[in-house]
Amino acid sequence: MKSPKFSLFLVFVTLLNLFARADEGMWLPMLVSKYNYNAMHQMGLKLTADQIYSVNQACLKDAIVALDHGGCTGSIISQKGLLITNHHCGYEAIAEQSSVGSDFLTDGFWAMRPEEELPIPGKTVSFLIRMDDVTALVLANVTPSMDEGERGSAIQKETDKIIEAADTVPGFEVSVESMFEGNEYYIFVYQTYTDVRMVGAPPSSIGKFGGDTDNWMWPRHTGDFCLLRVYSGADGKPAGFSKSNLPYQPKYFLPVSLAGVKEGDFSMILGYPGTTDRYLTSYGIEEKLKQSNPADIKAKWAKMEVMKKYMAADDATRIAYAGDYAYLGNFWKKSLQESKALQRLKVFDDKKRTEEEFQEWVKQNEIRKAMYGSVLDDFKNVYQAASASRANEALIYTEELLTGARILYIAFQTGELASRFDSADFNEMIGISKKRAAKFYKTFNPELEKELLKNMIDLYAKNVAPEYLPDYYHTIEKKFKGDAGSYVESIFDHSIFASEEKLMEYLNNPKKKTLLKDPAFVAANSLIESYMIARLAQMTDEDKFGKARRLYIAGLREMHPETTFYSDANSTMRLTYGKVEPYKPADALFADYYTTLQGVMEKEDSTNEEFIVSPKLKELFNKKDYGRYGNKGIMDVCFLTTHDITGGNSGSPVINANGELIGLAFDGNSEAMSSDIKFDVNLQRTICVDIRYVLFVVDKYAGAAYLVDEMKVVN
Numbered sequence: 091m092k093s094p095k096f097s098l099f100l101v102f103v104t105l106l107n108l109f110a111r112a113d114e115g116m117w118l119p120m121l122v123s124k125y126n127y128n129a130m131h132q133m134g135l136k137l138t139a140d141q142i143y144s145v146n147q148a149c150l151k152d153a154i155v156a157l158d159h160g161g162c163t164g165s166i167i168s169q170k171g172l173l174i175t176n177h178h179c180g181y182e183a184i185a186e187q188s189s190v191g192s193d194f195l196t197d198g199f200w201a202m203r204p205e206e207e208l209p210i211p212g213k214t215v216s217f218l219i220r221m222d223d224v225t226a227l228v229l230a231n232v233t234p235s236m237d238e239g240e241r242g243s244a245i246q247k248e249t250d251k252i253i254e255a256a257d258t259v260p261g262f263e264v265s266v267e268s269m270f271e272g273n274e275y276y277i278f279v280y281q282t283y284t285d286v287r288m289v290g291a292p293p294s295s296i297g298k299f300g301g302d303t304d305n306w307m308w309p310r311h312t313g314d315f316c317l318l319r320v321y322s323g324a325d326g327k328p329a330g331f332s333k334s335n336l337p338y339q340p341k342y343f344l345p346v347s348l349a350g351v352k353e354g355d356f357s358m359i360l361g362y363p364g365t366t367d368r369y370l371t372s373y374g375i376e377e378k379l380k381q382s383n384p385a386d387i388k389a390k391w392a393k394m395e396v397m398k399k400y401m402a403a404d405d406a407t408r409i410a411y412a413g414d415y416a417y418l419g420n421f422w423k424k425s426l427q428e429s430k431a432l433q434r435l436k437v438f439d440d441k442k443r444t445e446e447e448f449q450e451w452v453k454q455n456e457i458r459k460a461m462y463g464s465v466l467d468d469f470k471n472v473y474q475a476a477s478a479s480r481a482n483e484a485l486i487y488t489e490e491l492l493t494g495a496r497i498l499y500i501a502f503q504t505g506e507l508a509s510r511f512d513s514a515d516f517n518e519m520i521g522i523s524k525k526r527a528a529k530f531y532k533t534f535n536p537e538l539e540k541e542l543l544k545n546m547i548d549l550y551a552k553n554v555a556p557e558y559l560p561d562y563y564h565t566i567e568k569k570f571k572g573d574a575g576s577y578v579e580s581i582f583d584h585s586i587f588a589s590e591e592k593l594m595e596y597l598n599n600p601k602k603k604t605l606l607k608d609p610a611f612v613a614a615n616s617l618i619e620s621y622m623i624a625r626l627a628q629m630t631d632e633d634k635f636g637k638a639r640r641l642y643i644a645g646l647r648e649m650h651p652e653t654t655f656y657s658d659a660n661s662t663m664r665l666t667y668g669k670v671e672p673y674k675p676a677d678a679l680f681a682d683y684y685t686t687l688q689g690v691m692e693k694e695d696s697t698n699e700e701f702i703v704s705p706k707l708k709e710l711f712n713k714k715d716y717g718r719y720g721n722k723g724i725m726d727v728c729f730l731t732t733h734d735i736t737g738g739n740s741g742s743p744v745i746n747a748n749g750e751l752i753g754l755a756f757d758g759n760s761e762a763m764s765s766d767i768k769f770d771v772n773l774q775r776t777i778c779v780d781i782r783y784v785l786f787v788v789d790k791y792a793g794a795a796y797l798v799d800e801m802k803v804v805n
């Protein structure tokens with residue numbers, strides 16, 4: 091027997107481990123009662139598991155929505171379909187509704203009456219109806235002897251059947267998602283609403299205060315929220331936009347708490363995290379550090395540099411490119427910080443250790459050897475081949491070029507016509523193309539586009555392996571003496587896609603030959619061709635890679651039967667719980683867990699558009715006019731929690747022990763930016779805007795108290 095001392099020590103270590111792990115994990119809400127509820131309850135949760143997730147009663151999950159099928163998260167906060175999410179989640183819509191004369195990005199937007207709310211075309215809001223484990227059904231016909239192709243078909247066949255059987259209510263959306271890389275499968279049933287309107291958004295000087303400089307950083311002073319409203323048909327069901335639609339009546343909405351937060355408070359987040367890669371191997375990290383991230387960083391920065399210059403010079407351009415720029419800036423910085431954090435936190439070494447332990451475990455018996463014996467070698471070989479082929483880089487540059495150079499993008503989209511000249515729906519397609527063009531050129535600055543395309547073509551040539559270079563480099567060599575600038579000028583001089591007038595003229599009298607010879611169309615096509623070549627190179631090992639990933643996770647789970655694993659994020663609803671907590675960003679530094687309006691004033695810089703403070707906000711600050719939202723003369727702005735979130739969680743409600751809304755998650759901290767790959771319990775924090783600041787801005791700053799009145803505010 092072990093000595094009591096020793097087992098006490100073990101208990102202590104286990105407890106430590108438990109605590110260390112408490113905050114990590116993106117849990118499926120339906121499994122919370124099984125895996126997490128006890129721990130949550132011990133940490134202070136006052137709700138029952140059924141109040142969080144249930145298919146039999148209204149519960150928290152009914153108030154949590156996916157925006158745009160998982161781009162961001164929102165929550166319903168009134169009986170009249172009022173929805174709250176982040177400012178950066180509504181940013182593109184706010185930009186699209188803006189013009190130089192009425193610039194909602196700069197000035198904010200507030201509907202003071204329902205008629206003033208602005209429809210947002212294309213915005214969707216999805217409610218989760220239910221989820222279920224369908225692993226046994228999906229894998230019913232899978233046998234060990236199947237190769238990956240056979241396995242894939244067997245799974246597809248069963249999945250199709252399950253979806254068909256579930257799809258009985260019109261308007262419901264059904265999907266089956268793989269968990270743990272194909273080890274488990276879950277069905278998700280959603281109801282999606284499409285009449286969504288803008289209700290309120292603060293000016294960027296509040297909603298995006300700190301801009302790209304503060305993005306991914308703590309301390310933070312951003313009022314990152316906006317308000318939307320969901321509308322339904324008279325029957326309560328989803329309906330396209332119509333004046334006669336009614337505010338959506340939710341099954342459940344979140345009460346809002348004015349109690350505020352203090353260190354150690356229990357809290358949780360329900361939302362739609364997009365992707366994580368927590369089971370990435372050391373080989374994958376090497377690839378990321380050497381190839382993917384540098385390519386991503388360089389390509390995005392090249393586009394941003396050009397955009398920034400033209401946006402600063404002209405207001406219409408600033409508004410037209412605002413959404414794209416914000417997106418690029420956000421993910422450029424993320425990749426940059428991710429690489430830094432991966433190195434600083436030595437995540438490679440950490441993964442190597444896990445792999446060595448795994449290998450030791452595998453070696454211990456013959457069954458394991460047969461099952462998992464080649465997994466790590468397979469990873470190694472796949473990554474070696476990928477590194478030699480450099481296909482990943484080529485794909486990244488191609489995507490950035492195709493989505494960045496708008497003339498290529500519209501040529502690519504409209505180019506669909508080329509194969510349809512003789513088809514019955516040709517006129518319909520022309521109609522669609524015209525509609526698209528009418529919208530497209532509203533956000534098209536030809537000078538910016540020329541410079542961006544030229545710079546990207548040069549960058550691509552320097553960074554992509556020769557075998558993936560598009561054909562147009564021959565043209566540039568032969569016809570333009572190697573000068574990408576003249577090549578681009580010539581595209582803009584001769585292409586039907588260079589302006590709305592030219593494209594409309596063409597669509598009024600379309601000739602197939604003109605399209606086939608069009609220089610933008612030709613360039614877009616050769617780019618797609620290189621994309622396909624790179625994609626094929628990447629795909630050669632896809633089966634081997636998929637199998638290795640599936641088996642690696644299966645093995646790790648078998649190796650640690652005492653641990654409850656969570657599946658990587660995949661845009662399905664997850665719950666994370668933890669507490670309000672400060673952190674130590676680095677040796678000798680301490681970062682407190684909340685910020686106040688005082689900090690906004692300290693950061694003010696009227697010469698830097700990222701740090702402008704509006705006179706109205708200053709006035710409220712000087713008078714300490716915070717109403718019931720202040721905290722003994724102090725206005726709290728943001729706070730930190732230990733939750734485990736990632737992109738897609740943006741806008742997620744932060745919920746206290748009583749199930750009340752206390753804030754919105756909107757960011758993560760740069761020191762832990764390796765978090766998609768490894769959760770670091772000491773460093774990873776979720777950055778939240780305090781709901782009291784949100785209500786203060788709505789009520790005191792914007793004078794839209796009627797919106798607060800609509801909510802259920804509790805003390």
Ligand code: ARG
Binds near residue numbers: 302419756
């Ligand atoms: N980093 C945040 C996220 O990915 C987005 C913050 C947007 N703010 C900005 N300055 N771009 O969710």
